[in-house]
Amino acid sequence: MSISPESFAFVxxxxxxxxxIQLTPGKEYLVESRLLPLARxxxxxxxxxxxRLRTVGAPADQAAVIEAMTTNETSxxxxxxxxxxxxxxxxxxxxxxxxxxxxxxxxxxxxSTGQEPYSIAMSLLDDLPAAMTSEIIATDLSExxxxxxxxxxxxxxxxxxxMPAAMLVRHMVRxxxxxxLSAAVRHLxxxxxxxxxxxxxAGPFDIVFLRNVLIYFDLPTKRAILDRVLRVLRPDGVLLxxxxxxxxxxxxxxxxVTVERSSVYRPLAARGxxxxxxxxxxxxxxxxxxxxxxxxxxxxxxxxxxGAAR
Ligand SMILES: C[S@@+](CC[C@H](N)C(=O)[O-])C[C@H]1O[C@@H](n2cnc3c(N)ncnc32)[C@H](O)[C@@H]1O
Numbered sequence: 563m564s565i566s567p568e569s570f571a572f573v574x575x576x577x578x579x580x581x582x583i584q585l586t587p588g589k590e591y592l593v594e595s596r597l598l599p600l601a602r603x604x605x606x607x608x609x610x611x612x613x614r615l616r617t618v619g620a621p622a623d624q625a626a627v628i629e630a631m632t633t634n635e636t637s638x639x640x641x642x643x644x645x646x647x648x649x650x651x652x653x654x655x656x657x658x659x660x661x662x663x664x665x666x667x668x669x670x671x672x673x674s675t676g677q678e679p680y681s682i683a684m685s686l687l688d689d690l691p692a693a694m695t696s697e698i699i700a701t702d703l704s705e706x707x708x709x710x711x712x713x714x715x716x717x718x719x720x721x722x723x724x725m726p727a728a729m730l731v732r733h734m735v736r737x738x739x740x741x742x743l744s745a746a747v748r749h750l751x752x753x754x755x756x757x758x759x760x761x762x763x764a765g766p767f768d769i770v771f772l773r774n775v776l777i778y779f780d781l782p783t784k785r786a787i788l789d790r791v792l793r794v795l796r797p798d799g800v801l802l803x804x805x806x807x808x809x810x811x812x813x814x815x816x817x818x819v820t821v822e823r824s825s826v827y828r829p830l831a832a833r834g835x836x837x838x839x840x841x842x843x844x845x846x847x848x849x850x851x852x853x854x855x856x857x858x859x860x861x862x863x864x865x866x867x868x869g870a871a872r
Contacts, residue, residue, distance in 0.1 A: 565594050569612035573597070576615075576624065577631045581703055582759055582783045585631070596630040629704045633778070636674040638724035639681045640773065643824035644802045648682070648769070651821040652800045653689050656768050659798055666696040669767045669794070671758060672775035673700035676711025676751070677724070680743055682771065683750040684733045699763050701756035708753045714743040758787050765794025774804035781812065788813035792829055801827040 565573075573593050574585035585593060594608060600623075601611035615623050639645045656666060666686065670679035679700035686696045702708055721730065721741050734741045756763065758775065770791050776784045791801060792815045801816065802824075803809070809816040809827050816827040 564608075565590055565597075565612070566609050569609050572612055572616055573627065573631075577628060580624070580628050581632065581757065582780070583631055583778045584780055593631070597627065600626055600630055625705075629706055632704050632707075634674045634704065634707050635774070636677045638677045638721075638729075639726065640678065640724060641805055641824075643805075643822060644771075644773070644826075645681065645685060646822040647824040647826050648802070649685050649689055652769065652826060653685070656798070656800075657691060657694065660694070662691045663693045664695075666690065666694060666768045667766065668696065668698040668769040668771070669763060669765075670698055670700040670751075670771045671756070671762075671791075672772065673702050673707075673711060673753070674704075675707045675720075676700065676714070676753070677716075677720075678771055678773065679711075679751045679753075680714075680747055681724075682769075683747045684729050686750065687733070687746060696750060698751045699767075700751050700753045701763065702753075703755070703757050705755060708755060712753050714748045715740045717741075759783075762790050762794045766796045766799070767794055768796050768799045770795055770799070770801045772801060772803055772807075774807070776807045777804065784812050789815070792816070795829055797829055797831075799829065801829075803827065 570585075570590050570593055574589075577583050577585055597611065598608060601608050604611055604614070606614065615627065660666070668679075668682055668686075670682060673679050679698045682698055683696075686698075690696060700711065702711075715737060716734075717740055721734070725734075730741070733744050733747050735744065736742075754763070772787070772791060776787065779787070788809055792813070795801060801809075808818065808825065810818060815830055817830050818825050818827055820826075
């Protein structure tokens with residue numbers, strides 16, 4: 563069943579305003595395949611479903627459409643190299659900089675069903691010295707994926723996608739036909755709804771994973787998100803992006819460094835930071851996903867003056 567141009571334009575605009583995901587002409591097939599199940603459940607054809615969305619605009623329907631249009635593809639230790647960079651270079655560097663004590667804070671932004679933050683948690687449990695603690699804040703726009711992530715349970719098929727045997731043995735146990743993460747791994751990660759268009763979780767963070775999500779956004783949105791990340795990242799912290807993503811040509815406040823066959827991004831001194839007024843602001847509270855709580859606390863003014871603290 564094909565969607566009318568008017569219905570496609572309405573959905574594309576709604577999804578762009580609420581999530582920044584770009585549905586450019588040619589993506590009609592994606593909208594059709596993702597929204598058809600919702601329309602069928604409502605007992606309507608696709609255009610009638612979109613008409614109801616336009617005229618009634620029930621928040622729950624709008625939220626369901628946004629969720630349906632997110633792509634939640636993920637896997638354990640995705641792409642390998644970023645985790646090699648984390649464990650081989652970045653963690654040892656940060657541990658040394660902290661004198662082997664204190665707490666490391668990590669933000670896994672757009673974490674999908676949890677494989678990313680749990681992979682980070684396993685790495686931290688295996689690598690951090692006993693005198694150090696850690697905390698991982700894992701966020702996503704989609705309530706559905708967060709619910710799956712919080713369960714801490716995965717099918718054999720999901721486990722097969724990237725979980726090394728040694729990690730499986732150390733950090734997961736059988737639970738019927740599924741696998742369950744150990745309490746130690748689960749306790750390190752807390753999941754929260756968060757839209758990347760909003761103010762970020764309160765920093766500072768030592769490590770930010772922002773992987774395979776910027777690809778869905780336009781240039782000004784990427785730039786604004788990278789700017790907000792920079793403001794919650796410690797001056798000696800590190801940002802990890804997806805293989806198809808970069809700060810180059812998007813935001814000049816980062817230095818790209820190649821480690822372990824992967825690119826990581828470290829904050830440059832404050833000279834690289836553009837004035838905040840030149841970038842789109844986070845959206846006001848209440849604008850976002852109906853199920854998204856008000857933006858998380860804005861961090862204390864941190865970044866613009868930090869060049870002096872380096
Ligand atoms: C392809 S997954 C990436 C998951 C994981 N980071 C990885 O690399 O495997 C993209 C995720 O971004 C989330 N997402 C899309 N737009 C978002 C937004 N505006 N704010 C927060 N999360 C968003 C989606 O819900 C989805 O779970």
